[in-house]
Amino acid sequence: MSNNKRLLFIALGVLLILSIVYANFTQKSRPQISTNTTLLDSAGVNETQANDPRLTTLAVNLEIPWALVFLPDKNILFTERPGRVRIIDSQGVLNPNPVATIEDVKHFGEGGLLGITIHPNFSNNHFVYFYYTYSSTGNDTLNRVVRFKFENSAFSEKTIIVDKIPGALFHNGGRIKFGPDGFLYITTGDSQNPSLAQNKNSLAGKILRVTSDGNPAPDNPFGNLVFSFGHRNPQGITWEGNTLWETEHGASTLDELNVIEKGKNYGWPVISGNQTRNGMETPVMNSGFDTWAPSGTVFLNGSIFFAGLRGQALFEYNIESKILTSHLKGEIGRIREVVVGPASQRGEPDNLLYITTSNRDGRGAPDATDDKIIRVNPNKL
Numbered sequence: 498m499s500n501n502k503r504l505l506f507i508a509l510g511v512l513l514i515l516s517i518v519y520a521n522f523t524q525k526s527r528p529q530i531s532t533n534t535t536l537l538d539s540a541g542v543n544e545t546q547a548n549d550p551r552l553t554t555l556a557v558n559l560e561i562p563w564a565l566v567f568l569p570d571k572n573i574l575f576t577e578r579p580g581r582v583r584i585i586d587s588q589g590v591l592n593p594n595p596v597a598t599i600e601d602v603k604h605f606g607e608g609g610l611l612g613i614t615i616h617p618n619f620s621n622n623h624f625v626y627f628y629y630t631y632s633s634t635g636n637d638t639l640n641r642v643v644r645f646k647f648e649n650s651a652f653s654e655k656t657i658i659v660d661k662i663p664g665a666l667f668h669n670g671g672r673i674k675f676g677p678d679g680f681l682y683i684t685t686g687d688s689q690n691p692s693l694a695q696n697k698n699s700l701a702g703k704i705l706r707v708t709s710d711g712n713p714a715p716d717n718p719f720g721n722l723v724f725s726f727g728h729r730n731p732q733g734i735t736w737e738g739n740t741l742w743e744t745e746h747g748a749s750t751l752d753e754l755n756v757i758e759k760g761k762n763y764g765w766p767v768i769s770g771n772q773t774r775n776g777m778e779t780p781v782m783n784s785g786f787d788t789w790a791p792s793g794t795v796f797l798n799g800s801i802f803f804a805g806l807r808g809q810a811l812f813e814y815n816i817e818s819k820i821l822t823s824h825l826k827g828e829i830g831r832i833r834e835v836v837v838g839p840a841s842q843r844g845e846p847d848n849l850l851y852i853t854t855s856n857r858d859g860r861g862a863p864d865a866t867d868d869k870i871i872r873v874n875p876n877k878l
Contacts, residue, residue: 549849551877552829556591557866559583562853564613564672564793565870567839569620574647575853575870576627578609582652585870597645597652603630605638608664611671616709617679623648624709628671628683630664638664642673642683642711658711659722663688663701668730668746672793677736680706680714682724684731684743691766694727702728702765704743704757718760727763727777733794733803737816744791744803752789753780754801754814782814782821792855793834797848797875804832806855811835811873824878829871830856830863838872850875 555573562583565575571587580602581595602610608630616624625647630640640662645652658681662670668686676682687694687702694702697719706714706724713722733744734757741757751770755763755778764777773779790806801814809830810823825832833855838847850873856863 547876549872549874549877551874552825553872553874554866554869555589555851555872556583556585556870557868559853559857559868559870561609561855561858562833562868562870563609563611563855564834565836565851565853566613566615566625567836568615569839571839573851573870574613574615574625576610576613578611578858579604580610580629582610582613582627584650596650599627599629599643601629601631603632603638605630606666608638608640608666608669611640611669612673612683614673614675614681617675622646625652626658626673626681628673630669633661638666638688640664640669640671640685642681644709658709659683659700659705659707661700663690663693663699665689670728670731672732672734674734675709676706676741677739678714679709681709682706682734682741684728684734684745686730687728687765691729694729694765695762695767697721697723697726702726704728704731704734704741716759724759725757725761725763727761727765727767729765729769732792735794735796735801737796737801742794742796742801744789744794746790747783750784750786750788752784752791754782754791754803755780782819784808792832793836793852795835795837795850797837797850802835802850802875804835804852806831806833806860811850811852811878813875813878825873829869830854830867831858831861833858848875849873 561578563576563578573585580599582597584592584596610629612628614626623646626644628642633639642659644656644658646654662685665688668689670684670686672684683705685703693699703723704725705722731743731745735742743755743757745753762777768774770783789808792804794803803812810826813822832852834853836851838849853870854868856867
């Protein structure tokens with residue numbers, strides 16, 4: 498072989514090696530998100546954390562998914578803020594068509610179809626609850642909680658549970674969950690009227706607690722629907738045993754993580770951050786001059802996990818160490834919801850987190866596949 502040919506083969510070999518090295522480098526530099534969408538294995542048991550990837554995309558090209566809930570059959574129901582209810586089956590397949598569209602939803606600013614939850618006895622009564630924004634007359638903006646029966650993939654028997662919650666372009670709250678006491682908890686924003694948060698006869702700026710039919714829980718502190726007051730815009734609640742934790746938006750900064758107790762005043766708009774005043778509660782933690790813009794919140798393995806919108810992260814507050822850690826910072830954009838998956842049929846915990854992005858809400862930078870629902874393995878964060 499001539500020297501020229503030998504040099505040519507050597508040059509081609511070097512180029513091949515460099516291309517392989519470059520490909521490996523660029524692949525490692527991107528966030529690795531699996532597209533394996535299977536929720537359950539053939540035995541109906543959730544995949545183990547040991548084998549589950551760090552991130553797994555379950556659904557793409559959604560429009561502002563706000564809240565999700567698992568049904569007993571492991572199907573996922575979730576809301577899209579313009580008014581649609583969507584479903585992902587237990588094999589991870591997204592139905593391309595909504596299972597329902599709630600026609601009187603007012604998609605307006607931060608308002609629209611927001612929270613969703615199911616009755617603790619769903620297997621028998623098939624009750625699903627929604628929180629959404631609507632207009633009563635003209636430009637009036639209000640929020641309400643309604644109940645439907647969900648059977649045979651269809652919604653029926655719409656019943657208004659709580660009505661005429663003050664609403665506005667911003668600060669509509671919207672999270673609904675049943676607590677361990679069997680009552681329905683509802684977070685409401687101050688509807689951009691801060692004084693309402695201190696008015697115990699207003700439904701704005703509160704955490705409400707009601708029966709499954711919408712009546713005041715019998716031991717509510719003020720004889721009405723109000724459980725706690727002085728809130729600005731709470732969008733996340735969860736329980737550690739019987740302890741209620743809550744996240745809420747501060748005024749640009751000073752977002753809050755609170756432990757909520759019956760009848761307590763959480764200070765807005767009189768105090769915020771580390772400020773104190775007799776008869777008012779100071780947060781367990783606040784964001785200081787940073788911004789979390791916290792939303793969905795859940796308890797798992799000794800930590801409170803909460804979604805960050807402007808913070809663009811999944812935050813973890815360890816209750817014992819009192820240390821806050823941010824995960825996925827800037828990797829997937831704005832995060833709206835976080836829930837823990839359901840236990841298997843054998844009672845084994847899922848211990849995986851399910852989150853939604855909110856990059857198409859007018860404040861994010863969506864990519865070609867936003868918005869998404871993503872499963873997160875917390876052991877690999």
